[in-house]
Amino acid sequence: MSTVMITGASSGIGKALAEHYVQLGWQVIACGRDKVRLTALASSSSLITTLAFDMTDKQQVQAIELALPALDLLIFNAGDCQYIDDVLDFNAERFERVIQTNLISVAYGLQYWLKHVNQGGRVVFVSSSAELLALPRAEAYGASKAALSYLGESLSIDLAQHNIHVSIVRPGFVATPLTAKNNFPMPMKITSEQAAVKIVQGINKGKHHIDFPSHFTCIMKILSCLPFTLWRRLAVRM
C-alpha cells in the first residue's frame, strides 16, 4: 500500500488531498495543528493517521520523525497568507511569520523527513501562482512562495541522482479558509476538491509544475512576460 504524508491537512486543499488519496486506497498521514479538525478527518477513514504539531517549531518537526514510515509521497502544503497592509509601516514581524511558515518550516521538514522518502518517490511543494508576478500587498506571501518554488526547482535537480522526483504546485484562487479572509475579487476561483483533483492528476503525470486553473495561470504567465515597467504601471492602477 502506498503512503502519503500531507502537511496542512486539517483544512482546505490539504484536507481535500487527504480525502482524495483515501479514495485511491492510500495510507494517509495527515498533519496540522488543530487536533479537533484532524480527529474529525481521521474518523472518516481507518486509512488516515494524524500528527499534530507546529511546522514552525523545529523540535516538533524533528520529534515526529520517529512516527514516520517509508513515504511514497511527501506533500508540503501547510501555509499561511498575510498581507502587508501599510507599506510605510512595514510589519517585519508579519513578514517573518509568513516566511517562517511557508519557507523555513519546509527546510525543517526536509532535514528530518526527506530520508524517509522512497527511491522513485516524490516530494511536492504547494507554492502559488502569486510567485509568477509581483502583486500588491504580497511582499511577504509572494516572496515566501517565489523562494519555495526556487527551493523546489533546485531540489528537483539535486534529487534526480537519488531517483526522487519533485513537483511544484502553483494554484490560482481556491475557496478555503485562507481565501475566505480576502475582501477582493478572486477570478476563476475553484473548490478545494477541484484543486485536489488537479494536483493528483499532475502528480500522476509526473509534472514538474502543476498550474491551475489553466486559464488563470496562463494569464499570469503572459503578464509575467511583460517588461516590469509596463506591469508595474498596470499594477499600480489596480
Ligand SMILES: NC(=O)c1ccc[n+]([C@@H]2O[C@H](COP(=O)([O-])OP(=O)(O)OC[C@H]3O[C@@H](n4cnc5c(N)ncnc54)[C@H](OP(=O)(O)O)[C@@H]3O)[C@@H](O)[C@H]2O)c1
Ligand atoms: N487557497 C488558495 O487560493 C491558495 C492559492 C495558492 C496557494 N495556496 C497554498 O495552498 C496551501 C494550503 O492553503 P489553503 O488555502 O488550503 O489554506 P487553509 O485552509 O488555511 O489550510 C492551511 C493549512 O496549513 C496548516 N498550517 C498553517 N500554519 C501551520 C503551522 N505553523 N504548522 C502546521 N500547520 C500549519 C493549517 O493547519 P491548522 O489550521 O491545523 O494549524 C491548515 O491545515 C498553502 O500553502 C497556501 O499558500 C492556496
